[in-house]
Amino acid sequence: MNGAWLTVLTRDLLQAYRRRSDIATTLFFFVIVSSLFPLGVGSDSAILSTIAPGVLWVAALLAGMISLSRLFAADFADGALEQMLLSPQPLSLLVSAKILAHWLVCGLPVVLLAPMIGLQYALPSEAIGILVVSLLLGTPALSLIGAIGAALTLGARGSGLLVALLVLPLYIPVLIFGSLAVSASQHGMSPQAHLSLLAAISLLAVVLAPLATAAALRISVE
Amino acid sequence: MSLKKIIFALGLIIAVSAAALIFFAHGLKYISVNVALLALGAVLMRQSAYFSDNFYQHASPQTFYPTAGRMIPWFAWLAVVFVIYGLYISFAIAPTDFQQGEAYRIIFVHVPAAWMSMVIYLAMAFWAGVGLALNSKLSAMMAQALAPTGAIFTLLALVTGSLWGKPMWGTYWVWDARLTSELILLFLYLGFMALQASIDEPRKADRAGALLALVGAVNIPIIYFSVKWWNTLHQGSSINMGAAPKMAATMFEGMILMALAFWMYTIAVALIRVRCIILERERNSGWVKELSLKDHA
Amino acid sequence: MLVAQGLACLRGDRLLFKNVGFELNAGGLLYVLGENGSGKSSLLRMLCGLLTPEEGAVFWNGKKIKEDAEQYLSNLTYLGHLNGLKDDLTALENLQTNARLAGVEASEQAAMAALTAIGIARCAYLPARVLSQGQKRRVALAGLWLANTSLWILDEPFAALDVASVEVLATRLGEHIAEGGMAILTTHQDVTVNAKHTQTLRLSK
Numbered sequence: 001m002n003g004a005w006l007t008v009l010t011r012d013l014l015q016a017y018r019r020r021s022d023i024a025t026t027l028f029f030f031v032i033v034s035s036l037f038p039l040g041v042g043s044d045s046a047i048l049s050t051i052a053p054g055v056l057w058v059a060a061l062l063a064g065m066i067s068l069s070r071l072f073a074a075d076f077a078d079g080a081l082e083q084m085l086l087s088p089q090p091l092s093l094l095v096s097a098k099i100l101a102h103w104l105v106c107g108l109p110v111v112l113l114a115p116m117i118g119l120q121y122a123l124p125s126e127a128i129g130i131l132v133v134s135l136l137l138g139t140p141a142l143s144l145i146g147a148i149g150a151a152l153t154l155g156a157r158g159s160g161l162l163v164a165l166l167v168l169p170l171y172i173p174v175l176i177f178g179s180l181a182v183s184a185s186q187h188g189m190s191p192q193a194h195l196s197l198l199a200a201i202s203l204l205a206v207v208l209a210p211l212a213t214a215a216a217l218r219i220s221v222e
Numbered sequence: 223m224s225l226k227k228i229i230f231a232l233g234l235i236i237a238v239s240a241a242a243l244i245f246f247a248h249g250l251k252y253i254s255v256n257v258a259l260l261a262l263g264a265v266l267m268r269q270s271a272y273f274s275d276n277f278y279q280h281a282s283p284q285t286f287y288p289t290a291g292r293m294i295p296w297f298a299w300l301a302v303v304f305v306i307y308g309l310y311i312s313f314a315i316a317p318t319d320f321q322q323g324e325a326y327r328i329i330f331v332h333v334p335a336a337w338m339s340m341v342i343y344l345a346m347a348f349w350a351g352v353g354l355a356l357n358s359k360l361s362a363m364m365a366q367a368l369a370p371t372g373a374i375f376t377l378l379a380l381v382t383g384s385l386w387g388k389p390m391w392g393t394y395w396v397w398d399a400r401l402t403s404e405l406i407l408l409f410l411y412l413g414f415m416a417l418q419a420s421i422d423e424p425r426k427a428d429r430a431g432a433l434l435a436l437v438g439a440v441n442i443p444i445i446y447f448s449v450k451w452w453n454t455l456h457q458g459s460s461i462n463m464g465a466a467p468k469m470a471a472t473m474f475e476g477m478i479l480m481a482l483a484f485w486m487y488t489i490a491v492a493l494i495r496v497r498c499i500i501l502e503r504e505r506n507s508g509w510v511k512e513l514s515l516k517d518h519a
Numbered sequence: 520m521l522v523a524q525g526l527a528c529l530r531g532d533r534l535l536f537k538n539v540g541f542e543l544n545a546g547g548l549l550y551v552l553g554e555n556g557s558g559k560s561s562l563l564r565m566l567c568g569l570l571t572p573e574e575g576a577v578f579w580n581g582k583k584i585k586e587d588a589e590q591y592l593s594n595l596t597y598l599g600h601l602n603g604l605k606d607d608l609t610a611l612e613n614l615q616t617n618a619r620l621a622g623v624e625a626s627e628q629a630a631m632a633a634l635t636a637i638g639i640a641r642c643a644y645l646p647a648r649v650l651s652q653g654q655k656r657r658v659a660l661a662g663l664w665l666a667n668t669s670l671w672i673l674d675e676p677f678a679a680l681d682v683a684s685v686e687v688l689a690t691r692l693g694e695h696i697a698e699g700g701m702a703i704l705t706t707h708q709d710v711t712v713n714a715k716h717t718q719t720l721r722l723s724k
Binding site for chain 2: 152157170180197212
């Protein structure tokens with residue numbers, strides 16, 4: 001692997017490790033949001049297991065979104081972003097390392113915690129398995145698409161709320177295929193088609209999103 | 223090839239093919255649409271006189287400003303004429319639907335508005351792309367000028383869709399694939415406008431907005447497909463706005479005329495807005511100051 | 520060789536400068552002078568390619584810098600107002616990371632030597648968060664002892680430094696230029712850097 005790519009990845013992971021409480025914040029947000037629904041809807045396990053795929057996916061989506069503001073904001077403020085732009089390495093490559101670090105820190109823990117929340121929603125074990133697989137396939141797309149929004153809103157007024165407005169509509173396909181995969185397995189149908197589409201979206205995002213993000217960063221730094 | 227000749231040729235092609243259709247193909251079936259196209263072609267041929275021979279000269283806001291000003295009345299009048307004509311056909315000529323009664327007539331607004339909402343987003347992404355690729359100010363201004371009109375047509379499609387929904391389905395809102403996609407499209411328009419509004423530096427706002435419009439344009443087919451997929455799995459195909467009863471020729475005619483009217487309106491309004499944006503952006507330049515002195519004299 | 524031709528900079532609707540041009544050859548030093556808000560920093564960012572000029576262009580060895588960005592950037596070291604240090608990493612880690620990003624494989628000894636040169640070695644293992652403004656600046660400047668680039672563009676490198684560090688940095692700049700390097704500086708202080716060809720560019724409102 002490319003040296004500069006690894007440097008960016010290790011720098012971001014090291015920072016995250018030294019600020020472990022930030023990871024906990026994202027996770028805690030995910031848990032709280034998904035625990036609010038039973039309190040609002042009632043504890044009927046039939047209803048809960050019906051809404052579970054959608055609710056868990058929306059919670060994962062929101063958790064990924066609130067952590068987006070951290071992706072580039074600190075680098076923008078302390079000048080590390082300028083230095084990345086002036087590195088002889090292609091910016092999209094360095095950006096992809098940052099997005100991977102973001103997913104490892106904010107996406108993966110949510111995926112790992114999801115089965116526990118699934119149990120609270122009375123999901124059968126098979127559906128829980130599909131939930132984890134769908135999150136594993138879909139959350140990278142969330143980080144990748146979110147990075148474009150985070151880069152575009154750097155330095156804009158009210159960027160925290162703005163990023164939600166820009167990014168959430170683009171998250172819709174991921175939400176649809178992800179939650180459909182889980183509910184398909186609940187109804188004894190094959191989730192394979194949905195999972196394939198989810199993987200296709202993630203792959204497309206892996207190719208295109210770092211390029212778009214790099215272009216957006218160049219615009220925002222001007 | 224000069225811009226003048228291109229626009230003239232475009233007008234000529236539209237006018238000649240409309241005339242040919244009147245005489246040969248459909249006979250009198252779609253005559254009003256063809257007459258409208260004939261008028262549009264004639265106006266385009268007339269407008270070509272406003273442009274200079276130099277293709278790139280009109281990429282400058284200063285030369286485009288007066289040209290746009292001369293074009294606006296033409297498109298505005300065409301819009302008025304087409305709307306009157308289109309509404310006349312939609313309400314007086316088109317037959318009452320035997321299943322839906324008179325309520326179906328809202329599709330003469332709903333369907334063209336839904337078309338426009340998509341087309342304007344594509345046009346916006348096109349101008350945004352041109353603006354990014356060629357670094358031309360005017361293209362970015364064009365994209366910015368189109369956004370509010372696109373959002374309004376999206377809103378119109380949503381409102382008319384739900385008004386139609388009440389007598390048809392007994393409820394104002396159903397999560398039908400088309401209505402849901404329109405709703406998401408509205409979010410995309412709002413995001414574009416919010417992003418542009420919250421970046422102070424105009425050039426930076428242009429370029430950030432342009433990139434967002436392009437990302438949106440890449441995503442729209444994916445979003446549209448996913449919503450359709452979701453809709454068929456959740457509700458079956460029991461209700462579908464697209465599956466309107468088989469259309470009579472006059473119904474189709476009314477819809478096309480309304481769509482043409484909306485087009486003319488969009489062009490006129492976008493040009494007015496572009497002129498405002500040009501004045502605002504270039505307020506410190508010499509030519510705008512001269513212009514305002516002339517106006518006050 | 521760095522050539523700037525007819526550069527103009529527009530911020531909002533204020534024209535900061537126009538028609539700025541110069542030619543900088545190996546062994547040359549360029550001072551950019553001007554009042555606050557005259558566009559010095561914008562000019563330096565433009566020279567790096569971070570800011571697109573409203574008019575004009577910058578050429579590196581005869582080619583526009585955007586045309587062969589990789590070639591240009593691997594010859595360029597830029598230090599702006601911001602230090603590019605991460606609060607949670609130590610001074611040493613920051614220095615090594617930034618050097619690697621610039622394409623220099625800096626060993627711990629080399630990085631330590633750089634920190635020693637600018638007199639900040641005793642802070643090497645402290646997180647950047649606890650360093651003072653001047654100390655942070657020195658950690659960022661220590662990168663100049665590791666750099667293998669020929670063009671240095673530095674925005675106010677002497678600001679916030681104590682007298683001894685100013686001296687050390689001026690010497691380092693003199694060495695770099697004597698070896699055939701180039702430097703572009705903005706500064707408010709009266710610092711003498713030894714160079715064969717010194718030019719001054721004054722931006723006025």
